Amino acid sequence: MAAMAVNVGRKMPHVLTVAGSDSGAGAGIQADIKSCGALGAYCSSVITAVTAQNTVGVQGVHPVPEEFVAEQLRSVLSDMSVDVVKTGMLPSLGVIKVLCHSLKEFPVRALVVDPVLVSTSGDMLAGPSTLSGYRDELFAMADIVTPNLKEASAILGGVSLRTVADMRSAAKSIHDLGPRNVLVKGGDLKGSSDATDIFFDGENYHVLRGSRINTRNTHGTGCTLASCIAAGLAKGLPMLQAVQSAKAFVESALDYSKDIIVGNGPQGPFDHLFKLDTHAHNAGTRSFEANDLFLYAVTDPGMNRKWGRSIVDAVKAAIEGGATLIQLREKETETREFIEAANACVEICHSNGVPLLINDRVDVALACDADGVHVGQSDMPVQTVRKILGPGKIIGVSCKTPDQVEQAWADGADYIGCGGVFPTTTKANNRTVGLDGLKAVCLASKLPVVAIGGIGTANAGSVVEVNIPNLKGVAVVSALFDRECIATEARKLKSILMESSSHAKISV
Numbered sequence: 154m155a156a157m158a159v160n161v162g163r164k165m166p167h168v169l170t171v172a173g174s175d176s177g178a179g180a181g182i183q184a185d186i187k188s189c190g191a192l193g194a195y196c197s198s199v200i201t202a203v204t205a206q207n208t209v210g211v212q213g214v215h216p217v218p219e220e221f222v223a224e225q226l227r228s229v230l231s232d233m234s235v236d237v238v239k240t241g242m243l244p245s246l247g248v249i250k251v252l253c254h255s256l257k258e259f260p261v262r263a264l265v266v267d268p269v270l271v272s273t274s275g276d277m278l279a280g281p282s283t284l285s286g287y288r289d290e291l292f293a294m295a296d297i298v299t300p301n302l303k304e305a306s307a308i309l310g311g312v313s314l315r316t317v318a319d320m321r322s323a324a325k326s327i328h329d330l331g332p333r334n335v336l337v338k339g340g341d342l343k344g345s346s347d348a349t350d351i352f353f354d355g356e357n358y359h360v361l362r363g364s365r366i367n368t369r370n371t372h373g374t375g376c377t378l379a380s381c382i383a384a385g386l387a388k389g390l391p392m393l394q395a396v397q398s399a400k401a402f403v404e405s406a407l408d409y410s411k412d413i414i415v416g417n418g419p420q421g422p423f424d425h426l427f428k429l430d431t432h433a434h435n436a437g438t439r440s441f442e443a444n445d446l447f448l449y450a451v452t453d454p455g456m457n458r459k460w461g462r463s464i465v466d467a468v469k470a471a472i473e474g475g476a477t478l479i480q481l482r483e484k485e486t487e488t489r490e491f492i493e494a495a496n497a498c499v500e501i502c503h504s505n506g507v508p509l510l511i512n513d514r515v516d517v518a519l520a521c522d523a524d525g526v527h528v529g530q531s532d533m534p535v536q537t538v539r540k541i542l543g544p545g546k547i548i549g550v551s552c553k554t555p556d557q558v559e560q561a562w563a564d565g566a567d568y569i570g571c572g573g574v575f576p577t578t579t580k581a582n583n584r585t586v587g588l589d590g591l592k593a594v595c596l597a598s599k600l601p602v603v604a605i606g607g608i609g610t611a612n613a614g615s616v617v618e619v620n621i622p623n624l625k626g627v628a629v630v631s632a633l634f635d636r637e638c639i640a641t642e643a644r645k646l647k648s649i650l651m652e653s654s655s656h657a658k659i660s661v
């Protein structure tokens with residue numbers, strides 16, 4: 154709703170990265186900021202060293218004086234309500250001591266330690282005294298430590314790590330040094346055809362298998378994984394889930410970026426934001442804006458049959474009348490026909506700058522390269538949908554309660570559909586939550602919300618009057634598609650929404 158567009162007073166999930174700058178921007182601070190941004194967490198940064206590096210290797214390291222690291226830490230931690238601190242390159246024992254001191258003065262919810270000792274090109278990034286600083290001071294404060302095989306070996310005095318069984322015992326030995334959880338990353342395990350990591354929480358081992366992506370663009374993988382874990386924790390995920398979704402993100406990003414070319418050296422960076430490879434899938438997908446929810450038109454095959462219209466004509470008419478988002482909710486349409494219609498609708502929607510989502514059917518969304526999917530509480534879980542569709546797509550989820558809203562946020566949904574706000578005959582056996590239920594959902598949600606269920610010209614104004622900033626619009630089925638002229642009804646509804654929101658207290 155035009156007047157519901159301002160987000161006031163929302164606390165952002167916040168990660169502070171304490172790490173080195175990588176001039177080539179594949180790793181370090183630059184990778185951390187991009188990763189957190191891609192996952193929807195704010196990322197502040199304390200720079201511990203400036204490095205001169207590129208895709209060939211590290212040409213120079215210029216540590217930042219310890220007192221100035223301390224000053225940066227104080228600036229951020231005293232002001233910005235940081236949820237999670239993530240560490241990368243800590244170039245001296247002094248910097249580790251400064252960090253431990255700051256974390257005691259300004260405690261945070263979680264500490265993620267990526268023990269950066271050696272760069273992927275083999276260059277040393279920390280001296281021997283730093284290693285003792287990790288072991289003797291920082292690990293005891295850490296919620297998770299994420300060494301690769303070389304780092305795990307160095308931490309444990311040079312033990313050789315050649316098998317998954319070795320990784321398990323390394324995880325246990327590192328856990329004995331104090332961190333609550335350990336992730337030993339096996340990406341470099343010789344002779345392994347996949348990317349197996351071992352997660353140990355002090356009681357249970359979890360073998361996390363992933364695909365090995367064949368690419369030179371792996372620079373910054375460790376920084377990215379640790380930052381994604383930190384972002385997940387900042388968003389409220391439990392540790393194992395944060396690790397699993399971070400691993401899935403890194404795998405998708407490596408796969409997406411496998412053919413991009415930046416620099417001439419043996420190790421290239423990858424694209425955290427899924428934007429650079431214009432030939433890859435998801436390219437050109439329009440990013441989600443909450444105001445797209447303003448007038449959300451949801452199709453219905455029964456209504457189209459009743460009025461003798463095709464799906465494509467119905468969608469064209471809704472867009473002509475001003476719909477800002479389309480969902481194909483084709484419960485009874487055969488898959489072949491559904492995909493053909495969806496392909497045509499994607500073209501129409503995109504040439505009009507309107508995103509298109511598919512209800513429930515992730516396979517159809519993939520087949521037609523739709524902008525995303527809307528799922529309900531008993532459909533495919535949001536985390537699974539995200540894994541399949543990747544981070545660039547829009548995922549909406551139906552929620553009736555604050556608990557469901559909390560889960561949707563943690564799972565990485567983009568918006569909430571809340572309803573039925575009013576009784577409806579379009580969806581059978583659907584519990585009505587009323588305007589009070591809608592308010593409760595909006596107040597609990599950090600995500601934008603769209604109201605659905607029994608909404609039309611007669612009551613759209615009362616929905617707008619709920620007047621909570623993250624309520625961004627109405628989703629309607631019968632008020633558009635069970636009418637003689639879809640475009641006319643869309644225009645009427647849109648002008649009511651615009652008029653009512655101009656009276657709402659919150660201004661644009």
Ligand SMILES: Cc1ncc(COP(=O)(O)OP(=O)(O)O)c(N)n1
Pocket residue numbers: 449451480482512513527528529530532549550551569570571572580603605628
């Ligand atoms: C925008 C929007 N909100 C809610 C729903 C309902 O989805 P779901 O709970 O999956 O129910 P069905 O649509 O599958 O009957 C929706 N489709 N769109």
Ligand SMILES: Cc1ncsc1CCOP(=O)(O)O
Pocket residue numbers: 572573574576577578579580583605606607608628629630631632
């Ligand atoms: C799909 C759905 N989810 C909750 S209510 C509803 C139906 C909305 O249809 P209508 O706008 O015709 O009431």
